[in-house]
Amino acid sequence: MxxxxxxxxxxxxxxxxxxxxxxxxxxxxxxxxxxxxxxxxxxxxxxxxxxxxxxxxxxxxxxxxxxxxxxxxxxxxxxERIVTLLGLLRQVAETNLAEMERLISRLFADDDAEGALEAVGRDELLAGLTSGEMALLDVRPEEEFEAGHLPEAINIPLAQLEDMLDKLPQDREIVAYCRGPYCVLSHEAVQRLRQLGYRVRRFEEGYPEWKAAGLPVA
Amino acid sequence: MxxxxxxxxxxxxxxxxxxxxxxxxxxxxxxxxxxxxxxxxxxxxxxxxxxxxxxxxxxxxxxxxxxxxxxxxxxxxxxERIVTLLGLLRQVAETNLAEMERLISRLFADDDAEGALEAVGRDELLAGLTSGEMALLDVRPEEEFEAGHLPEAINIPLAQLEDMLDKLPQDREIVAYCRGPYCVLSHEAVQRLRQLGYRVRRFEEGYPEWKAAGLPVA
DNA sequence: CTTTCATTCAATGAATCACTAGAATGATGG
DNA sequence: CCATCATTCTAGTGATTCATTGAATGAAAG
The missing domain is CATH 1.10.10.10 (Winged helix-like DNA-binding domain superfamily/Winged helix DNA-binding domain)
Incomplete structure (x- = not known):
């Protein structure tokens, strides 16, 4: 008992x-x-x-x-399942707690001011990568990039963004990602790049979720 | 920030x-x-x-x-996902905390004394049900059974187990289930039925996990 | 062997949590 | 309206959690 x-x-x-x-x-x-x-x-x-x-x-x-x-x-x-556990916790919290929506919309407030761009979902990203219409930008610190990243991604840590613009492709839409849905690095990167005239959106997840889903990493 | x-x-x-x-x-x-x-x-x-x-x-x-x-x-x-969340928490705890194994083996100690019967997994149960080799016994209180149960299951609340033995089929192996992996009702039922000579094993999950997996319920 | 560096341990006070018991609320039935 | 029942609220307690501080440990380098 x-x-x-x-x-x-x-x-x-x-x-x-x-x-x-x-x-x-x-x-x-x-x-x-x-x-x-x-x-x-x-x-x-x-x-x-x-x-x-x-x-x-x-x-x-x-x-x-x-x-x-x-x-x-x-x-x-x-x-590895701890990442899945946290993701599930996040989902449950987001759908059932009004407080979460409020905080998330605040995190996205800057984006909306720029012209309401939807984040790129996993399926859309996969399609865009295979068709060659999208290029991946990893804005995490180099150390984290080295430990594992999405295939074909270019690493430009946020602090060096303006110094390394020449690494970015001009012919494709850029999709920036970072640590996860609540990580601000990619938000910041998208904002700054859009002001510079780049065609760029945010990936709605991050490296850990990608890896936990069993997708290939480098 | x-x-x-x-x-x-x-x-x-x-x-x-x-x-x-x-x-x-x-x-x-x-x-x-x-x-x-x-x-x-x-x-x-x-x-x-x-x-x-x-x-x-x-x-x-x-x-x-x-x-x-x-x-x-x-x-x-x-x-519905809360059930999945709890299941995942359980899995993570079981594989990474020695304390969990100790407590689980204590919960199973009685079973082992009876002759070390493995619990039935989900796939094995599905196969046994379609082939007609297994019959399901739900030992939860009637109220919970009424709110939803596995298809074809017979409900005998643990308290009335000995009074309703005539409801049990004799020609098939009986698989008892209850609320979940940590619920003691089905353990108890298996022990008592085995002493009476029945061929019976425990389902290693419970009704909520079955339902959360998207399997049919009645 | 001493110094340095990275980390852990131990002790403190402030804040929060868990449980109890009893008063307060809100719907129901006479 | 009054009484009853199910539940919630309030207040008080002892236990636990959190951040901070400074001392203690353990590996490495001179």
Whole structure:
């Protein structure tokens, strides 16, 4: 009798590990590539000590593992399915919480001001790539790009966008992507490129979702 | 910049709603059928007041909705995908947390003592049903059976098992199922029926998983 | 062996959560 | 209108979570 509740309690511990915005940010970053505590702390905007504690909570919940490399501790996701889990959580939240729509529309407010461009869906992107009408732009930091990216994608980290315009093809529509649906990098890139006259849209997902769907990565 | 973190914080609120064993028990019960606060409190082993508060937390997270029916408040899941979400959480926990295996093996300890019968998987069950070699036994309370069950299943609530043995077919292997992988009802039923000489095994999932997989229900 | 660097551990206070018990609400039936 | 029933709200408690600080650990480099 009671062991059934013990199982649910243990399951609840895992869910509770997901119940903090900073830890979700750490997981989103880890979905791109394994990383050290310092790197993770920086991308999540946390102090090192604080990041370390959150990571340990994730480790206790079985969501990440750690191994030493010299002086650094390298963390990574234990399981590919965690990306799927987070995606499903996102879907459930988006369809059932009004608050989510409000926040999302705020994130997209800038885009709308520019002329209401719909993001590119996965199927449309696949079609555009095979027909040669679209070219992929990865605006994540080089480190994350190196660890894995969509096939044929060009990497221009957002900070160097204006310096590397010559790498962009002129004859195709550009589709920019980054870490995932809530990552602002590709939004920013699309805005800046459109002001420069480029024909460019955003991919509505990111690298982790692409990979978790079993699509080919480089 | 900050609105990205707001989104993750909101997502974390939903995850936190899942981060309590009692609330998971309530959700598991709601995955069977909608129910009143009192019913939910009873199956989850909570006081009415406490159950009410947990349900309201689930409602704030967008996981359940409530409507009045006479004096009663009837709660139900907002979204079919919540079952999938919980299933995925379970899978991730099972493969990455040693603690889970320990608890599961304890839940199965009685079965093993009986002669180590493997539970029936979904594919095997489908094959057994179409070939007519298996018959389905639903051991959940009548109320949950009425709200939906696997096709062709016979309902004998666990409490009345010995009184209704005549309803069981003798010529086929019996496959018992209940609420889900952690539900003890079908374990108990299998044990008792085997002592009576029946050829019977447990279905490794439950009604909600079957339905969420898009398989036909009655 | 000492220093340095990356990370973890331990202790604190503020905030939030879980449970209880009892009062308050809202629909129903006399 | 009054009484009843199901549920929710309120307040108070003890436990847990979170961020911060500074000390402690462990590997590497001089």
């Amino acid at each position: 009671t062991s059934q509740q013990d199982l649910l309690d243990t399951l609840a511990q895992v869910a509770r590990a997901l119940g903090n915005g900073h830890r979700l940010a750490l997981l989103e970053r880890l979905a791109q590539a394994e990383a050290s505590v310092e790197t993770l702390a920086n991308t999540a905007g946390l102090t090192i000590g604080n990041a370390s504690q959150h990571l340990q909570q994730l480790r206790r919940a079985g969501l990440v593992t750690a191994h030493r490399s010299g002086k650094q501790m390298i963390y990574r996701l234990t399981d | 900050t609105s990205q973190q707001d989104l993750l914080d909101t997502l974390a609120q939903v995850a936190r709603a899942l981060g309590n064993g009692h609330r998971l028990a309530l959700l598991e019960r709601l995955a069977q059928a909608e129910a009143s606060v009192e019913t939910l409190a009873n199956t989850a082993g909570l006081t009415i007041g406490n159950a009410s508060q947990h349900l309201q937390q689930l409602r704030r997270a967008g996981l359940v909705t409530a409507h009045r029916s006479g004096k009663q408040m009837i709660y139900r899941l907002t979204d």
